[in-house]
Amino acid sequence: MGNPExxxxxxxxxxxxNFDFQLIxxxxxxxxxxxxxxxxxGQCKVIGAYITQQRAASREDILLVGDFNMIPGQDVSNFHHLGGDDLMDFISSWDLQDRYSHILPKGRANLLDGFAISRxxxxxxxRGSLRIFPMHWAMDIGREAFRVDVSDHLPFLANFRIDRSRDWVQCTKQL
Structure with missing residues (x-):
């Protein structure tokens, strides 16, 4: 956005x-x-324009992941500028309702991280494979210790078919 900082x-x-995709x-x-x-x-407009450009260039599989710092149902304009439901499927907003990925200092938590795929x-x-991995349990430490020593975010896991490219199959079905 014009600022290198x-x-x-x-x-x-x-x-x-056989699964090829662009990860953002x-x-x-x-x-x-x-x-x-x-x-x-402003950030979402730039990223949304890039995704729109990639889709126009026939880039089929786009995964958008990370710390969105957006709360589903509250930050509507942010989701809209990333392409909204017309361009991206914000899977984390649906599959992870009532879950948390971000650990706050006072022990509360919320879902600020996101996972979206090109619609x-x-x-x-x-479908349905997205989940939050309880990394703090895997490391045998409490959530608060994990927040201080590792990260204030828990990672996502999702499953994908990698044994064949389904892009071509889907394309031929649309003809």
């Missing part, structure tokens, strides 16, 4: 087995105030 999205073209990892502006909301709107094209995602 601000956080940037990371983009990688990835192929695992973000850490959007935190905060609940109006100025933070507007700043996130109608990511046929490799196995």
């Amino acid at each position: 601000k956080r940037k999205a990371f983009i990688a073209d990835v192929k695992i087995g 990892a973000v850490n959007l502006k935190s905060g609940r105030g109006i100025s933070e909301q507007k700043f996130r709107d 109608n094209y990511s046929a490799e995602y196995i």
Whole structure:
């Protein structure tokens, strides 16, 4: 967004087995105030325009992941500027309702992290497989110790079909 001091999205073209996709990892502006909301709107407009450009160039599978710092149902404009439901399927908003991924200092938690895939094209995602991995349990430490020593975010896990490319199959069905 014109400021080299601000956080940037990371983009990688990835192929695992026969599943190829573009991964966009973000850490959007935190905060609940109006100025933070507007700043996130600006970030989301840039990322949303990039996703729209990739879709126009026939890039089928796009995974958008990371610290969205957006709460489903509250930060509507942010989700809209990322492409909304027309362009992206915000799976974490639906599959992880009433779950948390972000651990706050006072022990409370909420869902600020996000996982979205390009709508109608990511046929490799196995529906319902997205979950939050309790990394603090795997490390045998409490949630608060995990927050201090490792991260204030818990990781997501999702399953994908990698044994074949389903992009071509889906494309031929639409003809």
